[in-house]
Amino acid sequence: MTTRPRAAHRLTVTCMALAAVATGLAAAPTATAAPSVLASHHDTRDATAVQALLATLPDGVTDAAVVRVAGGGMRGLYTGTAGEVEADGRFPVGSVTKVFTDAVVLQLVAEHRIGIDEPVRRHLPELLPANYASVTVRQLLDHTSDLPRPARVPLDPRGVVAASFAADAAGRPGRVPAPGTVQQYNGLNSFVAGLLVEEVTGRSYIHELDRRILRPLALRSTGLSEDPAIAWAWSEGGLTSTPGDLDAFLKALLGGRLLPPAQQRHLFEVPAVPGAPENTSCPTGTACFSAGGLMGIELNGKKIWGKTGSSGGWTSGVFASTDDHRRTVYTLRPHPLSTPQQQRTRVEAVVKAALTD
Template sequence: MSVAVGAVPAAAADGPGPTAVAAGVRAPVDQEALRALMVPDEVASGTMVRVSAPGIRWTEATGGLSQDPAASFRIGSVTKLFTSTVVLQLVAEGRFALDTPVQRLLPGILPAHWAPITVGQLLSHTSGIGRPCVAPENPHAPTPAAVVATVTDPACPTPEYPVTRQQYNGINYFLAGMVIEKVTGRSYADEVQRRIARPLGLRHTYLPAPGDTSVPAPSLAAPSEVEPWAWAEGGMVSNAPDLERFLGALLRGRLLPPAQQRELFAMPALSQGARDPMSRAGLLRAELSDGTVVWGKTGSMQPYTNGVFGTSDGRRVLVYSYTGVTRDPELQRSRALDLVAAAF
């Protein structure tokens, strides 16, 4: 997402309906720009946007989405930010290092003939692992090991080595979740609650149990009978206030010691030239036309397409979610860029 897009100031609110308070900030919210992007069209049938900064809070929803600012939704691959945060906390505790081979932590999970893949390569999507080439066992609710087996099957190609590019791949985060469980002896869901959700007071953020297709009321949109099988890669449920609090705390250094905090913003060499460059911790980096740099993550889990972005100091944060009309990745990417540009 490192592209030159127009920077438009914005902001966010807590009650039903649009409100905005601007005091001591560099620019007020441009409600017209945001609302223009929220009109139902060929990309989205309804959109929720929340933007916050010191003295500003603005939120609104269109297209029949819930006007309750605490409405819950599936966050998709935004889940990966929770996973990478837990991994970096474990690194800070000395449980392993970013350059520790996954094969050492998860013996027998990856084929013996594969070159070593490090934990850091998982987080930064520089592992070289390819796309799944076989269907998982029990595809409606596969285990993490079964998902990983879709790329380790003998019919699949060996990962790229040496790795020459950054390639986004959810399998990396299934492996990262497995590392978390192996090292801690507790479930991924429990570690997210113990290390992030409870300390930050994220009362609406959790990983559903296998087979749980529900979204707590109020939900942002009508529930979808989709199996939330994506686990540490994309299976969590949250809401806009919780995501705002989480990303703000992460960017401000409340969840990681200084050494691991630097990983949030460090760009691996292989991110050079990537269309959507990601940091060593798996954060997307987007640079706006006025030089503003924001960090965050996008994600989809039917029926939602979402994103969270913030400035590096965590002082301005955008959360959005829309119910998609199209699955065209180019249209989704364009909408994400436009929302980011309008919010910062």
């Protein structure tokens, strides 16, 4: 057992939303060797359930786990680990990347360099086909753009977007897009958002991310993956980070450090539209993603906000409750022989232990 004092906030997540995270994970990559261990702050009043859960790992479902809990009356930060994993190791965070991208876009909105309800094609006329001329920046961020799903091809970002539109046109000829009518969680929105950042600023996406978020928050262990199999996902899912960096980012984002009040409110604006049938991240059949890319979900009578992501054999999540200000960050590596249902159940158990028990 080691001691890792720090200060922080609070969070949570719902079962069905968590289910989308754990489904279809790849076999786990090799982790940094370390004995199975629990690491915590000396004040563990609110972390006993997490400690008890981690003490049972690794098992046939989870090979390794890191869970951090902070805020909500705790005097410091709790960090627990199990299996061969470092308490603040660096992991691919998958779709948590989207929230970083959206924060950069909202900063550009705050600077009046783009409008939240401005058509995206005004800046990227050669990228979006003419029948998507009405898609707005807001619709990219809250996943109501009705863009086609991304082609999973290892190309540069513009190549991914072009291939996605070409594949959709070939597979669904004559389709008329209907932006703003339904929410369909879609990674192509984040590819286009990253390209929008580059077009508006005249600099690379990673340069702007570093200048606006990573350096100001001292997130020294966050950046694009060096693994080509992960890095191709770019502004949609290409980042690697640590639990500590993710927690610091979430605290700053929800605490108003990254955005002025006028743009901060977009983090909690969810469109009043239905969710697409396959949009399993939103459990009630209605939209749950905000204009800042966060999921807003009710759990045990509390509203919580955050994001999940999975990549390279890891599944991660960052969530926070706006009423009692508790945050949690988790990263799990599933056993290669575990089933998707077992993985969903384990993610649910971890989050419940961290935030509701």
